[in-house]
Amino acid sequence: MADQDYTLADDLLEFIDAAPSPWHAAAIMAAQLQGMGFEELREDTAWTLRPGGDYFVRRGGASLVAFRVGSDPAGSGLRIIGTHTDSPGFRVRPEAAVGTDNGPGTLRTVGVEVYGGPIVASFADRDLGLAGPVWVSEPGTVATPRLFSSPHPLVRLPNLAIHLNRGVNEEGLKFQLQDQLALTFAENDDGAGEAGLREYLAAELGTTADAVTAWELAVADLQPGTRFGREREFIANSQLDNLASCHAGLHALVNERPARGVTMLACFxxxxxxxxxxxxxxxNFLPSVMERLLAAVEARDAAGEVAARSWLVSADMAHAWNPNFPQAYDATHAPQVNGGPAIKLNAKQRYASDGEGEAWFRAACDRVGVPVQRYVHRNDIPCGSTIGPISAARLGIRTVDVGSPMWAMHSARESAGARDPAYLVAAFRSCLAEV
Known part of the structure; x- marks a missing residue:
């Protein structure tokens, strides 16, 4: 692999820029799959599948499973890349835009809930937008979702000046999660701001405020992604965790056609x-898809054998060595950016990798010249988890947890290596190619 192959890194940054929410990410992937001849299936209709066919199905707007059917699924098994579309941050409350009543100002703010485990302070003083589905009703009908993304920075979390928070550099920037996360949205100048968020959304969507019945809106950092460094060998963007894995899984799936079994990408x-x-x-999304797939190719009775012949790669980003914080790592298991994917191991099964999975994934990487690293968490810091252990237990399929190393995971602005996207795609293609 060429050391300076940054094409996939640039493509990843464009993908993330176009996907400010998990719903947008799923919609973009669906459009790309359709453009490559994949047929969209619906869960509420019967499926007719054929050997050599390419398909995908969505659930809830933000989850997607795509798969390609070979000539003999029952005899060869499945190769699955499993990942997720969501990222930590904030989600807009149902009654969001309110006027300030604790001072002389005439501002309106948007109330949010914390989603997942973001580095909250990293969202301060950034160009933030809102993105996600908005449910709009027509007379006599049930409301349906319309995908929305604010066309410009819409809200902001202003920081407090150091003159009013003298200890910030020693004590760290902290926000009280209930009382100090209101996002600045509008003025109430001459009553113009009284309309609030619902009216704004209605105007943007070309409908009336009464027709806007619900929303699921994520707060998105709108600064475009970039490459940086002396040779521009690093990347920075929001949502690298975990849209980088979705992006790599999609590229691998569409570029590797199975000969006999089934290749699959599951994004949750x-x-x-x-x-x-x-x-x-x-x-039950993935188990349901697998059951219906096997039934459609008349292999339901062989489900146990198929599972035993299958592998799942749980793809989620990994923690890269940060030289400013060496105390946060087990130094012998601290992967480097631009060093290839890391196999993630944890004795408490927070990751699903075991010796068999490590050997299998290493062999796949060796076939295509991709370097492999290991990540193991410190004993004295709680370890996060992935979809790996959950999926392995539900499906009974051998699973290995892997991911590209990155810095500042769960920040509003994350960073990683610009060569690693190409490494990850090549590794995933090799995993899918053997079935």
């Missing part, structure tokens, strides 16, 4: 809040 919502939802990895 709600991983950052535990996956316990109908469109999360702990729900």
């Amino acid at each position: 919502d709600h991983e950052e809040v535990g996956s316990e939802s109908h469109r999360g990895a702990a729900g």
Whole structure:
């Protein structure tokens, strides 16, 4: 692989810039799949599948499963890349825009809930927008979702000046999560701001305020992604965790056609809040798709054998060595950016990798010349988790947890290596190619 292959890094940055929410990410992937001849299936209709066919199905707007069917699924098994579309941050409350009543100002603010585990202070003083589905009703009909993204920076979390917070550099920037996260939205100048968020959304969507019945809006950092460094060998953007894995999985899927088995990409919502939802990895979305797939190719009776022949790669970003904070790492298991994917291991099964999975993934990477690293968490810091253990337990499929190393995971602005997207795609293609 060429050391200066940044094409996929640039493509990843464009993908993230166009996907300010998990719903947008799923919609973009669906459009790309359709453009490549994949047929969209619906869960509420019967499926007719054929060997050599390419398909995808969505659930809840933000989760997507795509798959390609080979000539003998029952005899060869499945190769699955599993990942997630959501990222930590803020979500807009149902009654969002309110006037300030604790001072002389005439501002209106947007109230939010914390979603997942973001680095809250990293969202301060940034160009923020709102993005996600807005449900709009027509007379006599049930409301339907319309995908919305603010066309310009819309809200902001202003910081407090150091003159009024003298200890900020010693004590760190902290926000009281209930009382200090209101996002500045509008003035009430001459009553113009009284309309609030609902009226703003209605005007943007070409409808009336009464027709806006609900929303699921994420707060999105609107600064475009970039490459940086002496040779521009690093990348920075929002949502690298985990849209980088979705992007790599999609590229691998569409470029590797299975000969006999099934290749699959499963992208779930709600991983950052535990996956316990109908469109999360702990729900029945992927098991249902697998059951219907096997039934459609007359292999339902061989489900156990298929599972035993299958592999799932749980793809989520990994923590890269940060030289400013060496105390946060086990130094012998601290991967480097631009060093290739890391196999993530944890004795408490916070990651699903085991010796067999490590050997299998290493062999796949060796076939295409991709370097491999290991990540193991410190014993004295709680370890996060992924969809890997959840999916392995639900499906009974051998699973390995891997991810590209990155800095500042869960920040509003994350960073990583510009060569790693190409490494990850090549590794995933090799994993899919053997089925």
